[in-house]
Amino acid sequence: MSWLFNYPWRAFREGDLVFQSPVAGEWRLLAFVLIAALTWWLYRSVRDRVSGLLWRVVLTLRFAVYAIVAFMLGLPALRVSHPREGGAFTAFLVDSSRSMSIEDAASNAPLSRLAAAQSVLFGHGAPGQGLVAAVSAQSLPVLYSFDSEPRRTDAKSLKAEGPFSNLFRALHDTEAELRNVPLASVVLLTDGCRNQGGSAEEAARLLQARGVPLYTVGLGHEPPPRDYEVVQVVTPRRVRRNSEVEVQVTVRHTDFHEPFDLEVSRNGASLMTQRVIPDPDTDTRQVRFTFTPDHEGSATYRFAIPSGKGETLTNNNAREVTIEMQDDRLPVLYVEGSPRIEYRFLRRAMYRDQDFRVVGLLRVAPQRFYVQGADSTESYLANGFPTNRADLCRFQAVILGDIEASYFTPAQLRMLEEFVRERGGGLLMLGGPKSFGAGGYAGTPVEKVLPLRVSANDAPYRDGLFKFSVAPAAMDHPVMRVAPDIEQSLAVWNSAPPLIGLTPLPDVKTGATLLLKEEQSGLPILAVQNYGGGRVAAFTSGGSWYWRVSRPSSDEFHERVWKQLIRWLVVGAKDHLTVETDADTYARRDPVTVRASVFGTDLRPKNDARVTATVTDPLGNHEEIPMDWILSEEGVYQCRYLPDTEGDHTVSVSVSGLDAKPVVKSFLVAEPTIEFSDAGLKRDLLKEMAKLAGGAYFEYPEVAGLAERLKQDAAAAQARGTVPQLLPLWDMPALFLALLGLVTAEWWIRRRSGLA
Secondary structure (H helix, E strand, C coil): CHHHHCCCHHHHHHCEEEECCCCCHHHHHHHHHHHHHHHHHHHHHHHHHCCHHHHHHHHHHHHHHHHHHHHHHCCEEEEEEEECCCCEEEEEEEECEHHHHCCCCCCCCCCCHHHHHHHHHHCCCCCCCCHHHHHCCCEEEEEEEECCCEEECCHHHCCCCECCCCHHHHHHHHHHHCCCCCEEEEEEEECCCCCCCCCHHHHHHHHHHHCCCEEEEECCCCCCCCEEEEEEEECCCEEECCCCEEEEEEEEEECCCCCEEEEEEECCEEEEEEEECCCCCCCEEEEEEEECCCCCCEEEEEEECCCCCCCCCCCCCEEEEEEEEECCCEEEEEEECCCCHHHHHHHHHHHCCCCEEEEEEEEEECCEEEEECCCHHHHHHHHCCCCCHHHHCCCCEEEECCCCHHHCCHHHHHHHHHHHHCCCCEEEEECCCCCHHHHCCCCCHHHHHCCECCCCCCCCCEEEEECEEECCCHHHCHHHCCCCCHHHHHHHHHCCCCEEEECCCCCECCCCEEEEEECCCCCEEEEEEEECCEEEEEECCCCCHHHHHCCCCCCCHHHHHHHHHHHHHCCCCCCCEEEEECCCEECCCCCEEEEEEEECCCCCECCCCEEEEEEECCCCCEEEEEEEECCCCCCEEEEEECCCCCEEEEEEEEEECCCCCCEEEEEEECCCCHHHCCCCCCHHHHHHHHHHCCCEEEECCECCCHHHHHHHHHHHHHHHCEEEEEEECCCCHHHHHHHHHHHHHHHHHHHHCCCC
16 A cells, blocks of 8 residues: 555654655745635535535535645645665864964974874875874765864865864864764863863863763864963053053063063163063062153054074064054142142142143132133133033042032032043042031042042041051052052152141042042042042042152142142043953954944933944055944944955944044954963863763873774664655645545535536
8 A cells, every 4th residue: 555655654654754845834825724614605505406415525625625725735745754874973073273384283293283183084195094094994984074164175175273162162162063863972182271162171071062072182282382471461442641551461481490581672772671480489570661752643562572592482582562542631720618738739730731731710709700721612611610421521530629528509519420430531639628528528429439538527637747658558559659669669669758738537448449548537538539530539638749849849849749639530521432452462364343432412322323443454454334322222333344464454443423532443354363371172171072972081192992992883773774765745646646536526516406
């Protein structure tokens, strides 16, 4: 009877019924119901001409015809499996990242890790040698190379040029590609260095769940070769002109124990060199540089260690970072309640520096202010402190002198708190008879941001000369750095003149940092803290002017302290447009993510802006890329760029309709060095991966037993290997015979009953 149904009955018993029609089953069922309903409606006209039983029989036959036709139009098929002819597959994955070019695979002669992998797979050039030839009789070998992702390859195309290693994706994607074929085993030839992607152990569990053993072949020496490496450079990306930059460099000195130099250079010119003494207990050191950039725009700084004796890896001896110089003047609003000496000297300390634009708002009568340094767009200051957010946000720092809280409206006090928290601005409060608790700031929004505890019961301001001292651990703070190094800075502070006048506040808030204190009582003099997106400082004296008048005119201690403090306060201040990339250095064809934060005149995020990035490569080619709002963050726009050329690139971001000049950011495209970081053989990782997937770990050249294991796995996979197959059912003779029989029966009944 198999001729009637096309296939033996066993196929129907073991297979699964599926439909291959592109039309969904729900739509086919709906069409059948509609046609059946139409047929029933048409047959109502003949119901009174025959008996009820005969009418139902004819209608049932017609419904059966429709059902068979609908079944055939669904393209039914049986899904069955049968043993595969030609054997199972054995997958070989070869690491082709740059660390595989290191020549430490053999102890008796220079041999790169990739060359050792090729020797394991293909022998030493003689026909029939190597693992690939050994397993060819029992399985079908398939060869992949991988760095950031796996790809099919052949013996001639293996090159150690990949910028990154991703063991997780190598195993995950290979298993996914070979999921529907009998896979005997997987052989992974690598040094185990991974610097991208997910957990390699989790990828090994994918093979474990499938019952496919993983064999790992470790290549290279476990201790990495003698190597100097600049691991990381941490520095601010944007600094203001004449601002001191602190850079922290992490270096590694593997198997080197003698002192070495770390050099900082720009455009090939050496700027400074620091001698580094290795730590006998660890192979890493952190080195701190402090310098003041003297360039305009952006510049690339190189931090490098000279090659050491016997060092074979020199690609990772240097790192480059880009520092962008802000050349706009820092806008500061200084509000003073009376024409006291402190106002004149503090304002002059910044006014003489072209990096600052100081606008003085000096109260000379209860409702009358004398405005100094304002431009033509700031005429509103003639009426006193700004009354709206947009006007206040024209400034990045606000100094509150001897002025009481009751002068400000509740809305202005809230606006000052938001100025620090949301805008990222800096706020400095100075000591005086009408500031802090004595000025009524307790319980106000401004009191929330201050680093000192303020209450309505605080003692009044007291005049008189007093000495101060540096608080413990304060010299680590950038504000206190008034000389090239910490020791010299501490000596300058210890020799500083005393102060005149003090607001006695007893306590520093949790999280704030105390920098200066009164020598005898320990009362705080200068304290700082971060608040929201901005920074706040409290200076409880109103007599820092004495630092200026008690020293020679050539001494700049007074000016440097205040300018340095103001620069520190405004680090987090937002601009109308800021641009950043997710890194400073990229590999060729490595995606560059450009992010722009766009704010309106009130420094609130804008989500409806038209933002465009223009990227210029080293050859002068320009590419315009629209930037889209990323939805998940207010006012943030993003785009991606794939660099094709190595060298310095610039990206200029502009916003249509926004009164802000385009912002230019630089990034470098160069050969990546991460592959040579900690590049020793990861033996424990490879052993764990093999153990998880039921395989074994081998080292070069001890792989003699691996070929036999692969043959056994291939034989077992062949025995259980099957191939899925679809057997069409729509053309079965049984269906056509049934269709013919039903149509004939209906025609005969209709003819006999006079309905035809």
